[in-house]
Amino acid sequence: xxxxxxxxxxxxxxxxxxxxxxxxxxxxxxxxxxxxxxxxxxxxxxxxxxxxxxxxxxxxxxxxxxxxxxxxxxxxxxxxxxxxxxxxxxxx
Amino acid sequence: xxxxxxxxxxxxxxxxxxxxxxxxxxxxxxxxxxxxxxxxxxxxxxxxxxxxxxxxxxxxxxxxxxxxxxxxxxxxxxxxxxxxxxxxxxxxxxxxxxxxxxxxxxxxxxxxxxxxxxxxxxxxxxxxxxxxxxxxxxxxxxxxxxxxxxxxxxxxxxxxxxxxxxxxxxxxxxxxxxxxxxxxxxxxxxxxxxxxxxxxxxxxxxxxxxxxxxxxxxxxxxxxxxxxxxxxxxxxxxxxxxxxxxxxxxxxxxxxxxxxxxxxxxxxxxxxxxxxxxxxxxxxxxxxxxxxxxxxxxxxxxxxxxxxxxxxxxxxxxxxxxxxxxxxxxxxxxxxxxxxxxxxxxxxxxxxxxxxxxxxxxxxxxxxxxxxxxxxxxxxxxxxxxxxxxxxxxxxxxxxxxxxxxxxxxxxxxxxxxxxxxxxxxxxxxxxxxxxxxxxxxxxxxxxxxxxxxxxxxxxxxxxxxxxxxxxxxxxxxxxxxxxxxxxxxxxxxxxxxxxxxxxxxxxxxxxxxxxxxxxxxxxxxxxxxxxxxxxxxxxxxxxxxxxxxxxxxxxxxxxxxxxxx
Numbered sequence: 001x002x003x004x005x006x007x008x009x010x011x012x013x014x015x016x017x018x019x020x021x022x023x024x025x026x027x028x029x030x031x032x033x034x035x036x037x038x039x040x041x042x043x044x045x046x047x048x049x050x051x052x053x054x055x056x057x058x059x060x061x062x063x064x065x066x067x068x069x070x071x072x073x074x075x076x077x078x079x080x081x082x083x084x085x086x087x088x089x090x091x092x
Numbered sequence: 093x094x095x096x097x098x099x100x101x102x103x104x105x106x107x108x109x110x111x112x113x114x115x116x117x118x119x120x121x122x123x124x125x126x127x128x129x130x131x132x133x134x135x136x137x138x139x140x141x142x143x144x145x146x147x148x149x150x151x152x153x154x155x156x157x158x159x160x161x162x163x164x165x166x167x168x169x170x171x172x173x174x175x176x177x178x179x180x181x182x183x184x185x186x187x188x189x190x191x192x193x194x195x196x197x198x199x200x201x202x203x204x205x206x207x208x209x210x211x212x213x214x215x216x217x218x219x220x221x222x223x224x225x226x227x228x229x230x231x232x233x234x235x236x237x238x239x240x241x242x243x244x245x246x247x248x249x250x251x252x253x254x255x256x257x258x259x260x261x262x263x264x265x266x267x268x269x270x271x272x273x274x275x276x277x278x279x280x281x282x283x284x285x286x287x288x289x290x291x292x293x294x295x296x297x298x299x300x301x302x303x304x305x306x307x308x309x310x311x312x313x314x315x316x317x318x319x320x321x322x323x324x325x326x327x328x329x330x331x332x333x334x335x336x337x338x339x340x341x342x343x344x345x346x347x348x349x350x351x352x353x354x355x356x357x358x359x360x361x362x363x364x365x366x367x368x369x370x371x372x373x374x375x376x377x378x379x380x381x382x383x384x385x386x387x388x389x390x391x392x393x394x395x396x397x398x399x400x401x402x403x404x405x406x407x408x409x410x411x412x413x414x415x416x417x418x419x420x421x422x423x424x425x426x427x428x429x430x431x432x433x434x435x436x437x438x439x440x441x442x443x444x445x446x447x448x449x450x451x452x453x454x455x456x457x458x459x460x461x462x463x464x465x466x467x468x469x470x471x472x473x474x475x476x477x478x479x480x481x482x483x484x485x486x487x488x489x490x491x492x493x494x495x496x497x498x499x500x501x502x503x504x505x506x507x508x509x510x511x512x513x514x515x516x517x518x519x520x521x522x523x524x525x526x527x528x529x530x531x532x533x534x535x536x537x538x539x540x541x542x543x544x545x546x547x548x549x550x551x552x553x554x555x556x557x558x559x560x561x562x563x564x565x566x567x568x569x570x571x572x573x574x575x576x577x578x579x580x581x582x583x584x585x586x587x588x589x590x591x592x593x594x595x596x597x598x599x600x601x602x603x604x605x606x607x608x609x610x611x612x613x614x615x616x617x618x619x620x621x622x623x624x625x626x627x628x629x630x631x632x633x634x635x636x637x638x639x640x641x642x643x644x645x646x647x648x649x650x651x652x653x654x655x656x657x658x
Contacts, residue, residue: 023220069389075217
């Protein structure tokens with residue numbers, strides 16, 4: 001699959017992520033999201049001391065659980081919480 | 093101590109006594125500190141890519157951390173292929189690069205590149221050190237991280253001023269061990285007992301986890317027929333009676349057939365990659381799957397497991413072994429069937445009895461396997477010769493077979509062999525290369541000479557990029573495109589230019605003498621082996637096709653080729 005193409009059967013997911021606020025933290029997160037086949041629809045970042053709290057809405061056709069385990073492997077990621085499935089917003 | 097001295101102090105603390113590097117402007121403070129250090133041997137390679145690949149080979153052969161060092165800009169970018177290679181094969185590696193001084197970062201300074209940004213996808217983790225005080229803690233964390241859990245390369249990019257600044261060591265962050273789920277051993281045992289045709293499928297994760305002995309005990313206690321991935325070769329030793337060989341694109345018919353017919357696949361330390369599974373939909377179609385791995389992200393990544401055990405492989409394997417020793421599996425019929433397949437569908441190409449016949453890759457590798465000592469380390473490059481080694485060399489241990497699996501890096505073998513020789517000074521280390529791969533890091537002949545390494549270099553020379561030519565023949569209507577290397581240099585003369593003696597052979601009756609000569613020579617020596625241009629690696633599965641659709645030499649016709657182009 002070409003990770004940059006997102007057909008109409010793409011799912012929409014919301015995840016919350018906490019990670020250490022260090023150099024290239026956000027780039028690292030975004031890079032994994034992209035290469036594992038998801039597109040960022042919305043992102044909100046809140047710096048809280050040494051941590052970053054990130055709320056993401058993602059779109060993709062691959063299983064979101066696979067992305068969650070890949071994000072959890074990042075050394076600076078503390079927690080990834082998959083929130084309730086979101087209603088699909090794209091139309092055919 | 094300044095930052096540079098703290099780096100060396102960390103090496104001492106962790107018994108790191110061999111590093112591979114190349115100096116330059118921004119890393120000079122570390123090289124200055126090395127002048128006064130007698131405990132760390134710095135190996136000067138002739139290209140930074142070779143530094144990284146040598147560190148990789150050192151780590152693969154020893155099971156310890158490999159370390160490479162380079163300067164900023166081109167030094168760092170030249171490391172990238174070697175670090176990516178380590179990342180894809182989960183090799184523990186520490187990478188240290190100099191960076192332009194902190195105040196110049198982002199000004200397009202001389203030899204400045206955004207190393208942190210450009211390497212995010214090829215490291216387990218990376219750091220840009222912002223102050224000298226944090227360097228000691230980062231060193232500790234990086235060394236631990238590179239080797240823990242699923243290993244991988246960790247890169248520390250250090251501005252020149254940080255290397256020069258006196259550092260007060262800040263306390264290290266406490267490292268947390270990776271939590272593992274409690275393995276459900278009894279469920280696994282129940283599934284094994286319920287199966288009539290269970291099959292063991294192991295990969296590089298066995299040696300990465302230092303679980304070789306536990307694996308062998310499990311294999312013996314279970315008596316399971318077994319297949320391996322490219323990186324799992326040697327897991328069971330060369331005398332495992334239930335071993336069916338490598339599976340996948342260039343695997344044995346026996347191995348692929350066993351996977352196709354098994355009703356339970358026990359996957360240990362393998363990631364079910366595409367070169368091993370072929371078309372996933374048709375892979376092990378009748379099997380339930382138990383997947384055991386240290387990395388949670390590999391479980392269910394490509395194929396859903398019916399049961400997963402995540403954690404320390406040694407503990408899990410010993411747990412399973414204990415249960416199976418009490419009540420062995422009753423699978424004699426299945427074992428017998430697999431042995432029959434192995435006898436008829438293994439890699440059993442007959443030796444060529446005609447003394448004047450041209451040398452073939454399989455015949456040469458079989459002879460090498462018979463003659464070389466059991467503990468010989470073979471570092472391959474990438475291409476046809478790599479597959480012939482995987483198919484025909486009988487390895488007794490996975491650390492004896494160094495092969496670029498995930499990335500498939502041509503040019504890997506020679507520097508990896510250098511690293512392996514530093515890790516095992518008393519062992520026989522052989523680089524088996526193709527003519528294309530050899531030329532990608534041939535400058536390292538100078539490194540072999542400088543350190544007088546007793547490496548043996550073998551070039552299987554077919555005057556072309558054989559694996560590409562083979563696929564063009566089979567899958568692109570024989571339309572050869574830019575694979576011709578018939579203007580190769582005289583490799584014997586080239587070796588001699590580096591003061592390395594060399595021999596040329598081309599006939600079957602010269603194989604034994606050639607191998608025995610280089611092995612007996614007290615020092616580095618090169619054996620140039622001329623082989624036929626048209627020789628292919630058999631069998632082969634077309635990329636993306638099912639492993640059931642293995643093509644062998646009997647189908648080497650234009651008609652068959654056209655069928656497979658579709």
